[in-house]
Amino acid sequence: MKTLDCRGLECPLPVVKTKEALKEENVVSTIVDNEIAVENLTKFAKVKNYTVNSKKEGKDYIVEISKGDEEADFEVEYTYADCSLAKPKTVVVCASNVMGSDPDLGAILMKSFIFSLTKQDVLPDEMIFYNEGVKITTTKSETLEDLKYLADNGVEIVSCGTCLDFFHLKEELQVGSVTNMYDIVERMEKADKIIKP
C-alpha cells in the first residue's frame, strides 16, 4: 500500500495523483484537506468500481482506495459524496409466470426467484413483465407482496399493456404501471445487465 499526501493540492490533482499511483499499487491511501477532494476521490473510485473508504482525522481526511480486491478487510463506507452517479443498470425481464418448462415446478421456482430478489443487497433497477409474465403482477399472492416490497424499495415495475389486454387483466393490475413495447425496447436497450428467469 502507498500513502499519498495531497494536502494543499487542489482538484483535480489529488485524483490524478491517486489514479497514477493505482497503476503500480493495489491500495492507495490519499490524505487530503478538504471535503470536495474526498468527494472527487470517492466519485473516481465508484466510477472505476474500486472499493473506497474514507475517514476524518483531525483537519484532514484519509481516503483509501483499493482496486477490486473483494477480500479487502475494511468495510465499505460511502461517508461523503452521495452523488448520483450513473451506476450500471440492471433490468429483470419476466416473459412468463413460471420458470423453466415444467409448469408446477416452474411456478414454485418463479415464486422463489422473486422472493430471493427481495433479499439481494443490490436490487435491480427495473422489472419488465410481458406475455404470461403479467399474471404475476395481476394475481393476488405472496409473490405479489414481494413485488410490492421491491416497488417500495425503488424497483420500477412495468407490465406490457397489450399483454394485459390479451389476458383481460387490465383492471387487475396490482403493482407497478402499464407500458408499451416502445418503452420496453428502450428500457432493454438502456440496460447494462438483463436478467431473465
Place this chain on the structure above:
Amino acid sequence: MNEKIYCKSGGCSAKLGAKKLSHILEIIDSYKDSHVLVGFDSRDDAAVYQIDENHAFISTLDFFPPMVEDPYLYGQIAATNALSDIYAMNGTPKTALNIVCFPDNEDLNILGKIIEGGNSKLVEAECALAGGHSIRDDSIKYGLSVTGLVNPKDVKKNNGTQCGDVLILTKPLGVGLTLNALRMDDCSKEMQERVFKSMTTLNKYACDVLKKYDVHALTDVTGFGLLVHLNEMLDEKNSAVIYKDSIPYFDDCQKYVEEFYLSGAAQTNRNSVEGKIRFDCDFFTEEILFDPQTSGGLLASVSKADLEMLEKDFKENNLELYVVGEVIEKNEYNVYVRGRKI
C-alpha cells in the same frame, strides 16, 4: 512563457458554491428601492435599476485569478466574461472599471498586457474603459465592473421559462475540463485554440440575434455549469429535459473526464443541486453538465414556434447554436437528463 501568473484555480471555477452563497445572502437585509427591477433576491446575473419609463441601467462585476499563461489572453477572457452579464440581461455595455489585484514585486508589464487585453474586448463591445481600482495582493486577480443600458421592457430575467419552450445554448461546454487539462499539460494546441476562441467570443453577437425573438428566460453559463444555471432558471416553477445526446462540448473533453481532470468546482456544483436532477446518462455527460465555464455562452428559453427562424438566423450570422433540451411541467425532479423522445 510566463508561468508566474498561473494559479491553482483560475477562472470561474474559483467561484464560491451557490449553496454557500445563498446561506449568507439570506441573512442580509438590503435597502429596498422600488426602482431596482432585478436585485439581490432573484440571484440574477446583474442588478437592473429603472431610471424612467424607457431607461434602466445594469451594473455587474466579475473578476477571477488567471487561468491561462498569456496575460493579454487572460485580460481578454476576463473582459469577455464580465461583459457577458450585461448581455445576459439583454443590455448594451457602456462603461467599465478595472478591478485589479497585483503583487508588489511582479513585473508591471504583465499588468499592462492584462489590461490591454481586457480593453481590446471593451473596444469590440463599444464600451468605454473609464477607470478602476488596484490593490496589492499575493496573487493576480483581474476583472471589470461594467455598467450597461437597457429598456426596462426588454430586460430578460433568468427565471421566466414557459412550459413547452426549447432550451438553447450558444457555446459548447467543457471550458473547465480543458483548463484542467491545460494545467496538467495534457491539452493539445488545437483544443487550446478552439477553447480560447470560444472564451473570447463576446456574447454580444448571440444577444443581438436573440433580441429579435420571444426569449422567456436568459442567462449566461459560467462557474455553476449548465445544470445549476438551468436549475436557477427553472426557479422551482417548471422542470426541464436535457437531451443527453445533444449536449455540445469541446472535442477532447470525453478524454479529460476519463483522465479525471475534474475540478472541485464541478463537485460543488453537483452538491448544490443534489436530489434535484435525474440522470439517465453516462458519467461523462453528468460531468460535462456540471463543468464550470469561464466566459461561457448564453442559455435561453425560447418559444418552440421561433426555433426554426432562430436557427436560420444564427446560421446566417455564423454563430453557434445548440438545442439542448425543453421545458416541461413541474415534475418530481427539476431536470431530467435523458434521450430525446416524442
